[in-house]
Amino acid sequence: MSSRYTAELAAEIEQRWQDRWESEGTFHAANPEGDLADAGAAELGEKYFIMDMFPYPSGAGLHVGHPLGYIATDVVGRHQRMLGKNVLHALGYDAFGLPAEIHAISTGEHPRTNTEANMVNMRRQLRRLGLGHDDRRSFATIDPEFVRWTQWIFLQLFNAWFDPELQKARPIAELVEKLGTADPSVIDQHRLAYVSNSPVNWCPGLGTVLANEEVTSEGRSERGNFPVFTRSLRQWNMRITAYADRLIDDLDRVDWPEPVKLMQRNWIGRSHGAHVDFASAAGPIRVFTTRPDTLFGATFMVLSPEHPLVEALTTPEQADAVAEYRAAAVAKTDVERQADKQKTGVLTGSTATNPVNGEQVPVLVADYVLMGYGTGAIMAVPDGDARDAEFAEVLGLPTVQVLQGETLVNSSNADVSLDGLTVEDAKARIVSWLEANGHGTGTTTYRLRDWLFSRQRYWGEPFPIVYDEHDNPIAVPDSMLPVELPEVPDYSPRTFEPDDVTSEPEPPLGRAEDWVHVTLDLGDGPRRYRRETNTMPNWAGSSWYELRYADPHNTDQLVSPANEAYWLGPRESGGTGGVDLYVGGVEHAVLHLLYARFWHKALFDLGHVSSEEPFHRLYNQGYIQAYAFIDARGSYVPADEVVETVSDAGESTFTWNGDPVQREYGKMGKSLKNVVTPDEMYDAYGADTFRVYEMSMGPLDVSRPWETRAVVGAQRFLQRVWRLVVDEESGATVSTDADLDDATLSVLHKTIDGVAADMDGLRFNTAIAKLIELTNHLTKAEVTSRAAVEPLTLMLAPFAPHLAEEIWARLGHESSIVREPYPVADPALLVDDTVLCIVQVQGKVRAKLDVPAAASEEQLTELALAEANVQRAIDGREVRKVVVRAPKLVNIVV
């Protein structure tokens, strides 16, 4: 039988090693304490905690783009293990969510059934990749034990308040003590998880409310693209705004890509300015402005249509016009408001007093002022703000010039003058004047809103909350967790006509009458309670799952302090702690990553974790894209049946069944008929080839097109490595124990040195290129000595682990390669006796010289000038200057 490294042989090798890894528990990582502690181990050593953004178990199965990040983290994990680290790497499933619920609604089957079937299929597809995961630590967010702790965290937040003085969360009992009252109407206002009757994004088409983050800029639902209306409804919220400053400031302490940090900063949107009170008949109208320096130019005021003072300020003459305007505004979605090109608004008939000059300025209502930002009221300065100028133009309102370039003019009263000051100086002076005279204060506002936390869905975590007869929310005691989902006859919330603004949410849990109404003894005897029927949003489980990997089976605690401190705790003083490397797509830059940071910080404040941030280092992998092809009718045609023809001019045209088709570039997807699955790659090449190809395609953080045709390059490389060790005809091991020649020794150690640097920087594409170069050198020089082949195999192990194990075993090693020490370069072998010296004339290369590494500047100049080609380039001109970077470069300037 031939011993060629074919897909069949690869499959056999891969399966065999996967079985062995599993039976030997090769990737088990020991905990300091608890059920995963290793009694025999004396010392755990240095840890490395690596995480992927865990997958949603979709029914569609995987395409070749999905494993990219999982392969990359596996390469890192395997490399770290060979560096002697105790590596924690596991994969869970984010298994609540709408797709399973939609499937359940259409089939009548419980969402758990389908979700679990999908997980089985996904585990099978992923197992064949040979990922070095500790399977004991896998979980799904729908597991009752996981739900229990998600609910427990919710109760921690429910039973906590944010102390603005200390800038941290504290137990609610301390607030009760501080305020001297336990009155729910007071206390409930301060909880980190609280119920409020406030404007929310109501989506009748989905029958549920949505978080701001789930609403598109077009004012529609991210899912389903239904209109979303602002409605005041009683819903659960998370006080994430309390953490706005810490969420911004601590970005400076984590190792994240700058663009992601910037997106979070922009999302939180901290802006410094001032609150200014304008006196009016209805009392002071408070505005927020980032430009208090332009206060002398405020010629009118604008209130949002929802502003509470509108009614009191409206004069009888304007009552009809204002009522009509407000009614029209309410009926519009946010996007429709923005779609109106021309600004609109009406006078209230009242005026207010500009505190700096006593001017009576008219007060108007206009929908370009949003209730949700600042105070919902602005001072309008047509000279400073383009929108105010536009509105002033439309309504013929006056303008006063207060700015000349960057300098203030026309801005003084008897008490204070800003004239001639720069913007920054003027801001400081006017704010101190406002504060001294009781007209306002310097302040900071945020774009970030509190996190709307309830959904009218079935397939989510139930709230561990019941209501008493006064409708006060009461925590279900920890001993009764988890609160499990009841069986219901119908999994869908009631949905409405997408445009039905007046509809009211009706969650599916409301149908489980027996479940909703319960008798509980919460310490004061059995009483009747009503359960919360909303469920938590999809983000809940992913907001804390990093903690559970560290102690997945703990039934007494979320995570034991010792296990948390070991895996996540800060390792240097002032450090944030957190996962050592978190890899995933940039699409989670704000939502998931902001929510997870918020929960983690709250748990830190309450003393449950020692780390201040969940993810110390974040890395965004790129996406694998694909070409799709459309025929003349605009339908997608199967991409793998399209034929490419290249003209003599080098231009490609594409045909399908002889008909021309158009190529477009984008995602891989079933509907685009361009899906390539990992299973196809396993069958055609084997998992190791697939892994090497994905890692060699380009830098990990850049998106690039999939090209099945190019996978063979990775296979050829692995076949060359195989042949260095195994005779294809006989299957015999051909390695020798010969010493290496100087040239090979030098190439080997340069490779080890270069690959080590590339591994540290996650530059797997160039690391593989260097391994290919080494392999090509060994092949050409006919070197099969284990002195070269063993280090090559060790360096290849993170990328092609099965092949590396097999070669390692055939070289006579009995134990797995997984924890063999990674090769280290000998610095003495990195220096050559002679080096290539580039000789330039006027910056252009004119000669390449082999020179002694120790050559002096004078010697190099002499050698360079002696070259005929250099002399020809100088062409008799005077040498003005010679730049020498010994020993590699000489540049002659004439």
Added chain:
RNA sequence: GCCGACAUGGCGGAAUGGUAGACGCGAUGGUCUCAAAAACCAUUGUCCGAAAGGGCGUGCGGGUUCGAGUCCCGCUGUCGGCACCA
């Protein structure tokens, strides 16, 4: 509109301010074969040249520098985020 990232052969991509195009795909030629596949070897930015060698080349226009794909300024294009945020 505001903010950010990116732009290199036919393709994916290499390149601490110092040889532009590593490595891979594809293509062309060859070895092996009755033949083919596979594998292996060679060539492969472009133009002039028999060769030696030379000209031109990293989206466009400037600049800094002995030397710029890389740094600075100004454009263009592509992608991403935010968007009446006061």
